[in-house]
Amino acid sequence: MKKLFSILSRFYQPYSATIPLDARHLEQEFDSPDPANLGDAAQPITLIRTGLGNYHIVQGLALDHRNQFLYTTHVEGHPEQGVINRFKLNSSNLWSAQDAQKPSPLVGHQGICIDPQSDFMFASAGSGIPNKGWYILKFQYMPNAELMNTQIIQVFDKRYNKITNTMPSITPDGKYLLVRGNNHKSNLIRIFKLDLITQKNLTDLRFLYEDEWLIDAGFTQDRCAFQGLSTDGTYIYLLSGNKNKGPKRIYVYDFAGKLLQKMDAVTLGHFETSSSHAIQYWEPEGLTVDSQNQQLYVLYSIGNSGQFLGRIYRMKIKI
Template sequence: MKKLFSFLSRFYQTYSATAPLNAHHLEQNFDSPDPANLGDAAQPITLIRTGLGNYHILQGLALDHRYNFLYTTHVEGQPEQGVINRFKLHNSNLWSAQDAQKPSALIGHQGISVDPQGDFMFASAGAGIANKGWYILKFQYMPNAAPSHTQVIQVFDKTYNKITNTMPSITPDGKYLLVRGNNHKINVIRIFKLDLITENNLTDIRFLYEDEWPIDPGFTHDKSAFQGLSTDGTYVYLLSGNKNKGPKRIYVYDLTGKLVQKMDHVTLGHFDSLSNPAIQYWEPEGLTVDSQNHQLYVLYSIGNTGQFLGRIYRMTINL
């Protein structure tokens, strides 16, 4: 059950009147004459991956500012095995992966995060873990090798969907871990103190959460998939959509579950897809917060079957 202090915080916390994202830049009309207005930061970054399955759809990303790396994930094979690529941060608009980790059945296809104060990463549990929707994976990235020091951690109990991607996300200060679950077809966000894992080394924290709250059902209606979760420690950013060229959704909550910004017609990046009629997929696949530069990275997979690239758009977060 939700802790009392967390429930009461909904009534006593003060909220900023400033919307964290510029809706005008995210929700322009498809016939807008000025595609430059679709971004309030830099030009998009195109990602070129390496390793097995590097032509498959990208399905998540994470930033590590301590070591200046960006990580992406995709899946390879049947049953699925997660593959992570590592990119060095730089200033160009075309990034080639420095290296890749070998496929692992322990790593799920959507959702990765970096511990900002440690040497571990977290991922949704993969097909190699029974009832994967109840678990996350803690591990160390190993270039050209299997993940190291893996640890399976339970974050949900059997009343929750057993195949949902948990999409772990960590606040930039390293204090809280957020995960996504699904309870009787209702998407929820659950919040834990990260030190339960990093200091106490617990592997079953399913009943030790600080808070849990539901996501507006409109976020995934019309068969739009839940595609991304990230947080800057003040707000929680959620991304949904599907592979077509229609609008996507970005919803923003505060940490107590208050919906502070709702965008149902996100057209960010659609000019890139329309400029090439051969592109069939324009699918949102993940997002992550750049806490140093106050930007939200939004990842799209673009292309066709067997020929997918990743494209990242960076939007300013208003403080």
């Protein structure tokens, strides 16, 4: 059950007046020629993937600073199988994947993250796991091979949507695990202590969460897809959006579930797409936090039908 101190934390947690993101760089008019919408931290990074389905829509990303890697995920085949690419961090604006893992039905459609204190990764559960919306997957990435040391972990029970992407995210200090769920068509966040998995080796966490709170319904209105979840340990960042000029949103919460920043008209990246005939499709697909450089990475899938690249925009976080 939810612990009493977690309930009380909503009333006693000190409020931070800091607004972590600069909306000026995220929300602009579509006809604005101002290239500032490319991001306020650095020029965007274009990702060239490898492996099966490498030109499909990219679906998520994760940073591993300890080993200097970035990972992306996409799906291929019917039924869907998840494919993870690995990139070496570098200073250029064009990154080619170093390798890829073989497709796996255990890896889901959207959302991956790194345990900063081990060599394990976490992902949304895939098509090969019944009632995937109740589970996350723990595993070790193996280049050009099958996943290793997989563990299926239950984070929701039968009251919750069984097809939702759970989108696991871990705080940079490795203490907390966040997941996304859906109950009666309402999106929500659950927070767990990560040591339930890493130290106690539990696989059933359904009733062991520290807190749970609802996400503002406006976040997914107008049939806007929930695309990403990440945290820097202080704030929780949520991304939603549709393709091209459809709505794109970034909401920022604190750990008690207080909505601190609400951006409903994010136009990040539109300058490039409007000035390039080669880019006819752009859709937000994920986000992750660079805790070393205090940046938020926002991932878009760009390109034309059947030929998609990943593009990362980096935004400064004010801590």
